[in-house]
Structure formats: C-alpha cells, structure tokens
Amino acid sequence: xxxxxxxxLWLVALGFALPASAAEPGQAGPEEAYKDxxxxxxxxxxxxxxxxxxxxxxxxxxxxxxxxPANLRLSDKNDQYKEMIIRNGGAAVSRSPFMPxxxxxxxxxxxxxxxxxxxxxxxxxxxxxxx
Amino acid sequence: xxxxxxxxxxxxxxxxxxxxxxxxxxxxxxQFSMSSLKIKAGDTVNFVNQDPFFHxxxxxxDVKTFDLGSYxxxxxxxxxxxxxxxxxxxxxxxxxxxxxxxxxx
Numbered sequence: 001x002x003x004x005x006x007x008x009l010w011l012v013a014l015g016f017a018l019p020a021s022a023a024e025p026g027q028a029g030p031e032e033a034y035k036d037x038x039x040x041x042x043x044x045x046x047x048x049x050x051x052x053x054x055x056x057x058x059x060x061x062x063x064x065x066x067x068x069p070a071n072l073r074l075s076d077k078n079d080q081y082k083e084m085i086i087r088n089g090g091a092a093v094s095r096s097p098f099m100p101x102x103x104x105x106x107x108x109x110x111x112x113x114x115x116x117x118x119x120x121x122x123x124x125x126x127x128x129x130x131x
Numbered sequence: 132x133x134x135x136x137x138x139x140x141x142x143x144x145x146x147x148x149x150x151x152x153x154x155x156x157x158x159x160x161x162q163f164s165m166s167s168l169k170i171k172a173g174d175t176v177n178f179v180n181q182d183p184f185f186h187x188x189x190x191x192x193d194v195k196t197f198d199l200g201s202y203x204x205x206x207x208x209x210x211x212x213x214x215x216x217x218x219x220x221x222x223x224x225x226x227x228x229x230x231x232x233x234x235x236x
Contacts, residue, residue: 046224060191061189063196089201097201100187101201105184105225
C-alpha cells in the first residue's frame, strides 16, 4: 500500500515535469513558443508604426525619417544592444533620436520578449532552439 | 525710398507677429488635454509633457508631416502650422493619443 502511494507520487511528479521537457530536439518548447508570440504582440503594438509589419523599416511613419528606421530582419546587433536601444532610445546610443525610449512603457519581460521575437525573424539569426 | 520700403516691411512683419498666436496642449494621463483644436495659419502649438514618462508628438497628415521626437516630463515641443487644413497629431509611444488640429486661413 505504501509503495503504491509512493509510485503514485512519482507519477504525479513526472506529470508535472513532462511538459517542460516534452519538446523534441530542434523544436521550441511551449514556453519559448509563448515568448515568441508575446514578443510579436509587443512588436505589433509598439514597433510597427516605424519598423513596419515585416520589420523591414517601412512602417507608415518611416517616410518621416532620414535615415529610415532600421530593417530589423537584417540587424547585426546582439540581444544586449537591442535591449539597450529599446529601453533607452536611439539618442542614448548615438543613433536616431526618433527611436523613443521604451523603458518606462514596457516591462522587462516585454522587452526581453520583443528582443527574442526580433531574433526569431532575423535572417542572420540562429534557429529558435539554438538561441 | 529704401527706408520707406524697409519701414513697410517692418510694419508687415509686426502685423504678422501680432496675429500669430501660441496655444498650449498638455499631454497628461496618456491623453492630449483636448481632442481637437482650431487655430489659424501661422499659429504655434506647444505640446507639453505633464506625465512622469516620455511622450512623443508626430503627424503623418498631408498638410503637415513632422515628428518632434520624445521628451520627458516638464518639457515641451513647439510646432508652427503655416498651411490650412486638418492635421492629425499622435504620440508614437501611446497609440491611443489622438488630437485633430484644424488650421484655418
């Protein structure tokens, strides 16, 4: 009876552990997939205006600026740099002063999520599972 | 003759300045302090950030396309509207912020 209870406990524990390791190698786990979706929502809400729906720097406000907003699919900047420019704005890193500082508007998680999303859509980036 | 012309020009310039007005629009609680504003061509609008976070002001209207950048609490940015027409003003950081400025002759 006692060993049956012990087995049951193990099965319950295994049940909790499974979803975290259920992803096949080379595929994004559920948490990563959600991060991707969350990042896309942040991007679509706050970045599309200038950077465009496909992140190619061709949003509806892009014609206002010279140089044009960055094509984020081709960006060669690393995640730390992207996080810094998103948080502090373009002027803080001697780039376009028209890139607003989003640090007061977005949460840390939202900034991490959108940086992750930008990595996913970047043509030069590694696959999601390798990031 | 020259001094007469100069005097005329000065008078004209003074008359223009006397008619041009300056309006103030606040940015508070993620809203413009008014949803619409009527001004005359040549008038200036000062957009003042009264929130404890950054705001931006831009417009993509055909009459007037501009971006005044982002600025913190207590600061303002001015824009003069010389052409008559309707100018839709927005904030790039807070997409719910909208203001329509009607510029008349």
